[in-house]
Amino acid sequence: KEKVEITKEQRTLMKVIVDAYSTHQIPQDVAKKLLQEQYSADENFLLLTEMATSQVQVLVEFTKNIPGFLSLDREDQIALLKGSAVEAMFLRSAQVFSRKMPSGQTEVLEERIRKSGISEEFIIPMFNFYKSIVSLHMVQEEQALLTTITILTPDRPYVKDQQAVERIQETMLELLRKLCVLQRPQEPQYFARLLGRLTELRTLSHYHAEMLTSWRTNDHKFTPLLCEIWDVQ
Numbered sequence: 001k002e003k004v005e006i007t008k009e010q011r012t013l014m015k016v017i018v019d020a021y022s023t024h025q026i027p028q029d030v031a032k033k034l035l036q037e038q039y040s041a042d043e044n045f046l047l048l049t050e051m052a053t054s055q056v057q058v059l060v061e062f063t064k065n066i067p068g069f070l071s072l073d074r075e076d077q078i079a080l081l082k083g084s085a086v087e088a089m090f091l092r093s094a095q096v097f098s099r100k101m102p103s104g105q106t107e108v109l110e111e112r113i114r115k116s117g118i119s120e121e122f123i124i125p126m127f128n129f130y131k132s133i134v135s136l137h138m139v140q141e142e143q144a145l146l147t148t149i150t151i152l153t154p155d156r157p158y159v160k161d162q163q164a165v166e167r168i169q170e171t172m173l174e175l176l177r178k179l180c181v182l183q184r185p186q187e188p189q190y191f192a193r194l195l196g197r198l199t200e201l202r203t204l205s206h207y208h209a210e211m212l213t214s215w216r217t218n219d220h221k222f223t224p225l226l227c228e229i230w231d232v233q
């Protein structure tokens with residue numbers, strides 16, 4: 001039986017990442033807003049673009065706190081952010097969706113999102129992904145590390161020094177692997193299941209431009225930051 005132990009420096013690394021992750025979150029709670037009232041497709045589109053814009057800003061702040069990230073080549077830092085922002089947005093949406101809510105609220109939230117203006121064909125893959133995240137019952141440490149591992153994906157477009165990114169990502173993967181073994185001794189496959197979600201996340205993210213341009217709204221207005229990050233306009 002493998003004796004898994006978190007080292008002192010791994011514990012420090014974990015604390016830095018979880019603190020940064022919990023500090024840099026969307027200012028106001030989008031779930032609460034959606035539960036308060038039913039919005040029109042236009043209002044929902046505006047809400048999404050506002051939320052997504054502020055989430056990118058928050059993602060940049062979070063990324064600066066990932067040990068080693070700022071020592072990467074500056075252009076590679078940008079390439080990693082641009083390459084992971086959409087996935088980070090869907091992963092964050094899934095994590096918000098998977099939060100424990102008073103009974104019946106999750107169903108209301110799901111209904112509001114289904115009717116938010118998003119075109120039918122994307123609803124199923126999106127909720128399949130969200131529900132696969134819900135079913136993992138991830139703890140905060142796992143959520144923070146999974147987002148970190150997504151950001152540190154070496155094979156994003158235009159990354160020059162992939163080895164340097166791989167080295168930092170491997171540190172995070174090893175820490176997450178240990179956490180999973182310690183957290184779920186009875187589920188040896190749990191770590192593999194977590195990483196499997198990143199494949200589903202990448203597939204879902206391929207649709208993001210179509211999901212946005214096919215939104216049932218007359219005015220698909222995007223902020224300059226979203227035009228940078230999303231393949232739209």
Ligand SMILES: O=C(NC1CCCCC1)[C@H]([C@@H]1CCCCO1)n1c(-c2ccc(Cl)cc2)nc2cc(F)c(Cl)cc21
Nearest residue numbers: 030031044047048051052055092093096097113116211
């Ligand atoms: O604002 C959203 N997500 C933000 C993005 C930044 C991080 C925090 C969450 C959207 C909402 C959906 C209703 C209409 C208004 O937008 N959203 C999406 C979503 C994201 C991308 C596309 Cl293209 C389609 C839907 N999935 C969500 C799951 C949820 F649980 C909640 Cl609360 C909201 C969610």
